[in-house]
Amino acid sequence: MSNPDVSTDPTPAASLHELAADDAAHAPAPAASDVPLPQSPDAAPPAGSAPKEETSRELAVAAPSVEEEERTVRLQIIDDEKRFTPDLDEYMNAKWHVLDRGFDYNMIAVFGSQSTGKSTLLNRIFHTDFDVMNESRRGQTTKGIWLAKAPGLKGTLVMDVEGTDGRERGEDQDFERKSSLFALAIAEVIIINMWEHMVGLYQGANMGLLKVVLDVNLSLFQKKGSPRTHLFFVIRDHASGTPLEMLAETVRTDLDRIWASLNKPPGLENAKLDDFFDVTFTSLPHKRLQPDRFESEAEKLRARFIDPHHPKFVFQPRYKKGIPADGFPRFARDIWDQINANRDLDLPSQQELLAQFRCDELAAVASAAYTKSTAPLRARIEGGEIVDTFGQDADAALEAALAPFDQSASRYHRGVYERKRADLIDRVVTATYSVYSTQMRNAHRRAINLFKNGLDFKLKAKHADFFQVVDTTTEEVARYLATVSNLTKLKAADWTGDEAVALLRSELAVIVDERRVEELAKMTTATEKQLVGELNEAVALILSDPQPAMWTRVDETFKDLLGNAEQALTRRATMLRIDGNETAERLDDLRAAAAQALKDAIAAATSDAALVQRLRAKFEEKFRYDDQGVPRVWSSADDIDGAYKKARDEAAALLASYSEPAPLPAVQGLVADRDLALIPDTLATSVADLGRSLVPPARASDVTLRFRREVDVMYTEAKRSVVAAQAHVPKWVFAVMLVLGWNELSYLLTNPVMLFLFLLIGAVAYVLHMTGLDRPALSVANRVGMEAARQVGERIHDATGGRGIAGAVNGYFLEQVRPASASKDDLELTEKKTQ
Ligand SMILES: Nc1nc2c(ncn2[C@@H]2O[C@H](COP(=O)(O)OP(=O)(O)OP(=O)(O)O)[C@@H](O)[C@H]2O)c(=O)[nH]1
Known part of the structure; x- marks a missing residue:
C-alpha cells in the first residue's frame, strides 16, 4: 500500500x-x-x-x-x-x-x-x-x-x-x-x-x-x-x-x-x-x-x-x-x-524503429507470398496425400519470398534487418510445422498399412521366421517415415522425425503382439485340422481290417501323429516367443482336439452299420472265396453248411474285439498323473469316453442279429445255385430234340424266307449283344422262344403221339419260364428239402 x-x-x-x-x-x-x-x-x-x-x-x-x-x-x-x-x-x-x-x-x-x-x-x-x-x-x-x-x-x-x-x-x-x-x-x-x-x-x-x-x-x-x-x-x-x-x-x-x-x-x-x-x-x-x-x-x-x-x-x-x-x-x-x-x-534508436517498421511490412508481404505459393501443397497434404517434394518445394517458395525481402529490407538498419529476417524465417517455419505434422500423420498411417501388408506377404513364405520378418519390416517402415520427415522438413527447421518414428515403433510393437497371438491361433487351428484329418484317415484304415493288434496300431498311430503335431506347435510357439504357460494351454487344446478326433473316428468305425458291414465282409471273404481267394462255385458235393457255419463264427468273433474297452495306453497317458483341475474338460471327457467299452452287449446282440440276417441270404443263394445246377436239361434231350425236329429244321434251312429270317434274327441278336440290349431282348426272345417251343412240342406230339417225351420237354421249358426271383418261402422250402 x-x-x-x-x-x-x-x-x-x-x-x-x-x-x-x-x-x-x-x-x-x-x-x-x-x-x-x-x-x-x-x-x-x-x-x-x-x-x-x-x-x-x-x-x-x-x-x-x-x-x-x-x-x-x-x-x-x-x-x-x-x-x-x-x-x-x-x-x-x-x-x-x-x-x-x-x-x-x-x-x-x-x-x-x-x-x-x-x-x-x-x-x-x-x-x-x-x-x-x-x-x-x-x-x-x-x-x-x-x-x-x-x-x-x-x-x-x-x-x-x-x-x-x-x-x-x-x-x-x-x-x-x-x-x-x-x-x-x-x-x-x-x-x-x-x-x-x-x-x-x-x-x-x-x-x-x-x-x-x-x-x-x-x-x-x-x-x-x-x-x-x-x-x-x-x-x-x-x-x-x-x-x-x-x-x-x-x-x-x-x-x-x-x-x-x-x-x-x-x-x-x-x-x-x-x-x-x-x-x-x-x-x-x-x-x-x-x-x-x-x-x-x-x-x-x-x-x-x-x-x-x-x-x-x-x-x-x-x-x-x-x-x-x-x-x-x-x-x-x-x-x-x-x-x-x-x-x-536494449532500446531501438529512431533508425532502428524505422527499420523495424519497414522490415515488419516487408516480412508480412514475404510471409503472405510464401503462404500463397505453398497453399496447393498444403491442401493436398491436408487431403491425406503424401507429397514427397514438399520440403524441396517449400524451401524454394521461402527462397522466392525472401528475395524481395532481402533486396528491400537490407537497406535498413543491419541489425534490425537480420533480426527481422530471422524472425520471418522462424514464423514461416512455425507455420509450416502444422503441414509437416499432417504429412507425418499421413505417412504414419501409410507406414502402418505397409507394415501390416509386408507382414502378411512375408509370413506366407515357407519357413518364414516371424521375428526376423517383424524386425526387417519394422526397420523398413521406420526408414520410410524418417525419409518422409527429411523430404518434408524445411532446411531452416530443426525438426527431426525421431519422435514420429518412436511413436510408430511403439504402435508397431502393439500390432506385432496382436499378430503373434493371431499367428499362434492360426497355427494351432491348422495343426489341429491336419492332425484330425490324419487321425481320421489312419484310424479308419486300421479299423477297416480288424486284426488282433489293431488297437495297438491305433494307439501308436495316435501317439505318433499327436507327437508330431505337438512338436510343430511348440516349435512355432518358440519362434513366436510365446511364453511357456500359453504354449502349454495351446498344447492341451491340441491334445483335446486329437482325443476328440480319435473318439469320433472310432465311433464312425464302430457304428452299427459299419460293424455289420465289417462282419459281413469277413463272412464273405471266408464263405464266398476259397483259401486261395478264388470265388467258389458251389456244387452238390460241397459242404455248404459247414462252410457257412465256419465263416459265420469267424466273422462273429470279430465283434468280441470291440466289446472290451480299447487298450489305448498313449491316449490314457494324456491325463495320467496330471492334476484334473488343470486338464481341459474336453480332453478329460474324450479320454474317459475312449476308456469305455465300444460295443456294449445290447448293441452287440443287435449287430449280430443284423449280421445273421444278411449272411443267411448268402447261404440261401448258395443253396439255390446248387439246385439250379442240378436242374439243368440233360444233353441227350438236345439230341432227341434234333432228331425229332429234323423236319422242322430242314424246313427252316431249305426255305429261303425262313432262312433269311433266321439269319436276320441272328444278326439282330448279335447287334443287341454288342449294344448291351441283349437282356431286354432276351426276355422278349425268351417269350418268343417259349411260344416256338410250345408249337414245336405240339407238332412233335402230334407227329409222335408219345406223351412222355413231350411231357419231359415241356416240363423243362415250363421250368425256364418261372420268374428269376423265386420267393423266399419257396427257397426255404427247397433248402429244407435238400437238408
Ligand atoms: N526549483 C528548484 N530548483 C532546485 C531544487 N533543488 C535543486 N535545484 C536546482 O536545480 C539544479 C539542478 O540541481 P542538481 O541537484 O544538480 O540536479 P540533479 O538532478 O542532480 O542533476 P543531474 O545530476 O545532472 O541529473 C540546480 O541548479 C539546483 O540548485 C528545487 O527543489 N527546486
Missing part, C-alpha cells in the same frame, strides 16, 4: 548546525523565487562530473574533521562508459569503514530526470557532497553512478545516479535503463524524484522508464519472498496547492497500470506491486520560492532517514537485501554485469 506522507507542517525544524552545513556545502540560502541562486562555494565541477576531468574519480577536499573527510569522499562506481570501478572494496574498507559492518548498513539511491535536484536533495538529507548543477549553465552534472557515505551516519551509503531523459545521451536510453535497474536491484530505498508538474505525465514522470525497469527487475531479480524495496516518491516544487494525496493517487494509478501491463514470469502471474514494494509519497516546497519551508521540510525529511527512532523511519529490516557489507562490492559488480549483458534493456 502507498503511504502518502503529506508534508504540510509549515514549521521550520532544521537545526542551525544542519542548515549551516547544508549552506556551506551546497547552495546558498534561498532568495526570492525569480532571483538566480548565487554560486555555491564548490560550484566548480569536481572530478568525474561533466565540467571536470573524467579520469579522476575521487574528490578529496581537505578537511580537518573525520566527518568532513567522509563527506567529500565519493566514488564513481560505474562510469558513463558503463565500466564498474575496481576500487569499491578499498573505499568501503579504508575510506568509509563499512566493510566489516556485516548487515548493519543501508543503501539508498535516487532515480529521476536530469537536473531535477536529485543531488541537491541527497546532499541536503545526507550531507553528502555530490555535484550539483551550476545554475548558470544547465546540463548534465552527474555522469554514471556515484557512491558516497553519509557523514556522521555509520552505515548509510548513498548512490547518486545519472539523471534520465538527458539531452546529452539523446536517443540512447541504454544507460538510464541499466543504471535505474541497477539502483532498483541493490538499494533498499529508492528516492524517485520528480517535479510536481511532471505528475500525470507518462514520459515526464519517467513512467515509460519505470515500466521497463520494473519489468526486467521482475524477471531478473524478483522471486516469491524476495526482500521488499521502498519506493520513496519525492515530489519537488510542490506549490500548486493540489493536495499531496491527489498527486500521490495520480502517481499510484500510473504505477498500478504499469504493473498490470508487465509480462510476469511464471509463478508470479498474480503478483501485486505491493508484494514487492512499499510506496511512500512526500513532497517538498519550491526551493527558491519557499526557501524556508523547503529547508524546514527537508530537515524533517532528513530525520526520517537518519533517526532510527523516528516513527516514519525510512530504512526497515524488511528492505535489507541480505548481503553482508564485505560481499557488497562483489554483489554489486555481478548485478551490474548481469544487467549490462541483458538484451531486454
Whole structure:
C-alpha cells in the first residue's frame, strides 16, 4: 500500500548546525523565487562530473574533521562508459569503514530526470557532497553512478545516479535503463524524484522508464519472498496547492497500470506491486520560492532517514537485501554485469524503429507470398496425400519470398534487418510445422498399412521366421517415415522425425503382439485340422481290417501323429516367443482336439452299420472265396453248411474285439498323473469316453442279429445255385430234340424266307449283344422262344403221339419260364428239402 506522507507542517525544524552545513556545502540560502541562486562555494565541477576531468574519480577536499573527510569522499562506481570501478572494496574498507559492518548498513539511491535536484536533495538529507548543477549553465552534472557515505551516519551509503531523459545521451536510453535497474536491484530505498508538474505525465514522470525497469527487475531479480524495496516518491516544487494525496493517487494509478501491463514470469502471474514494494509519497516546497519551508521540510525529511527512532523511519529490516557489507562490492559488480549483458534493456534508436517498421511490412508481404505459393501443397497434404517434394518445394517458395525481402529490407538498419529476417524465417517455419505434422500423420498411417501388408506377404513364405520378418519390416517402415520427415522438413527447421518414428515403433510393437497371438491361433487351428484329418484317415484304415493288434496300431498311430503335431506347435510357439504357460494351454487344446478326433473316428468305425458291414465282409471273404481267394462255385458235393457255419463264427468273433474297452495306453497317458483341475474338460471327457467299452452287449446282440440276417441270404443263394445246377436239361434231350425236329429244321434251312429270317434274327441278336440290349431282348426272345417251343412240342406230339417225351420237354421249358426271383418261402422250402 502507498503511504502518502503529506508534508504540510509549515514549521521550520532544521537545526542551525544542519542548515549551516547544508549552506556551506551546497547552495546558498534561498532568495526570492525569480532571483538566480548565487554560486555555491564548490560550484566548480569536481572530478568525474561533466565540467571536470573524467579520469579522476575521487574528490578529496581537505578537511580537518573525520566527518568532513567522509563527506567529500565519493566514488564513481560505474562510469558513463558503463565500466564498474575496481576500487569499491578499498573505499568501503579504508575510506568509509563499512566493510566489516556485516548487515548493519543501508543503501539508498535516487532515480529521476536530469537536473531535477536529485543531488541537491541527497546532499541536503545526507550531507553528502555530490555535484550539483551550476545554475548558470544547465546540463548534465552527474555522469554514471556515484557512491558516497553519509557523514556522521555509520552505515548509510548513498548512490547518486545519472539523471534520465538527458539531452546529452539523446536517443540512447541504454544507460538510464541499466543504471535505474541497477539502483532498483541493490538499494533498499529508492528516492524517485520528480517535479510536481511532471505528475500525470507518462514520459515526464519517467513512467515509460519505470515500466521497463520494473519489468526486467521482475524477471531478473524478483522471486516469491524476495526482500521488499521502498519506493520513496519525492515530489519537488510542490506549490500548486493540489493536495499531496491527489498527486500521490495520480502517481499510484500510473504505477498500478504499469504493473498490470508487465509480462510476469511464471509463478508470479498474480503478483501485486505491493508484494514487492512499499510506496511512500512526500513532497517538498519550491526551493527558491519557499526557501524556508523547503529547508524546514527537508530537515524533517532528513530525520526520517537518519533517526532510527523516528516513527516514519525510512530504512526497515524488511528492505535489507541480505548481503553482508564485505560481499557488497562483489554483489554489486555481478548485478551490474548481469544487467549490462541483458538484451531486454536494449532500446531501438529512431533508425532502428524505422527499420523495424519497414522490415515488419516487408516480412508480412514475404510471409503472405510464401503462404500463397505453398497453399496447393498444403491442401493436398491436408487431403491425406503424401507429397514427397514438399520440403524441396517449400524451401524454394521461402527462397522466392525472401528475395524481395532481402533486396528491400537490407537497406535498413543491419541489425534490425537480420533480426527481422530471422524472425520471418522462424514464423514461416512455425507455420509450416502444422503441414509437416499432417504429412507425418499421413505417412504414419501409410507406414502402418505397409507394415501390416509386408507382414502378411512375408509370413506366407515357407519357413518364414516371424521375428526376423517383424524386425526387417519394422526397420523398413521406420526408414520410410524418417525419409518422409527429411523430404518434408524445411532446411531452416530443426525438426527431426525421431519422435514420429518412436511413436510408430511403439504402435508397431502393439500390432506385432496382436499378430503373434493371431499367428499362434492360426497355427494351432491348422495343426489341429491336419492332425484330425490324419487321425481320421489312419484310424479308419486300421479299423477297416480288424486284426488282433489293431488297437495297438491305433494307439501308436495316435501317439505318433499327436507327437508330431505337438512338436510343430511348440516349435512355432518358440519362434513366436510365446511364453511357456500359453504354449502349454495351446498344447492341451491340441491334445483335446486329437482325443476328440480319435473318439469320433472310432465311433464312425464302430457304428452299427459299419460293424455289420465289417462282419459281413469277413463272412464273405471266408464263405464266398476259397483259401486261395478264388470265388467258389458251389456244387452238390460241397459242404455248404459247414462252410457257412465256419465263416459265420469267424466273422462273429470279430465283434468280441470291440466289446472290451480299447487298450489305448498313449491316449490314457494324456491325463495320467496330471492334476484334473488343470486338464481341459474336453480332453478329460474324450479320454474317459475312449476308456469305455465300444460295443456294449445290447448293441452287440443287435449287430449280430443284423449280421445273421444278411449272411443267411448268402447261404440261401448258395443253396439255390446248387439246385439250379442240378436242374439243368440233360444233353441227350438236345439230341432227341434234333432228331425229332429234323423236319422242322430242314424246313427252316431249305426255305429261303425262313432262312433269311433266321439269319436276320441272328444278326439282330448279335447287334443287341454288342449294344448291351441283349437282356431286354432276351426276355422278349425268351417269350418268343417259349411260344416256338410250345408249337414245336405240339407238332412233335402230334407227329409222335408219345406223351412222355413231350411231357419231359415241356416240363423243362415250363421250368425256364418261372420268374428269376423265386420267393423266399419257396427257397426255404427247397433248402429244407435238400437238408
Ligand atoms: N526549483 C528548484 N530548483 C532546485 C531544487 N533543488 C535543486 N535545484 C536546482 O536545480 C539544479 C539542478 O540541481 P542538481 O541537484 O544538480 O540536479 P540533479 O538532478 O542532480 O542533476 P543531474 O545530476 O545532472 O541529473 C540546480 O541548479 C539546483 O540548485 C528545487 O527543489 N527546486
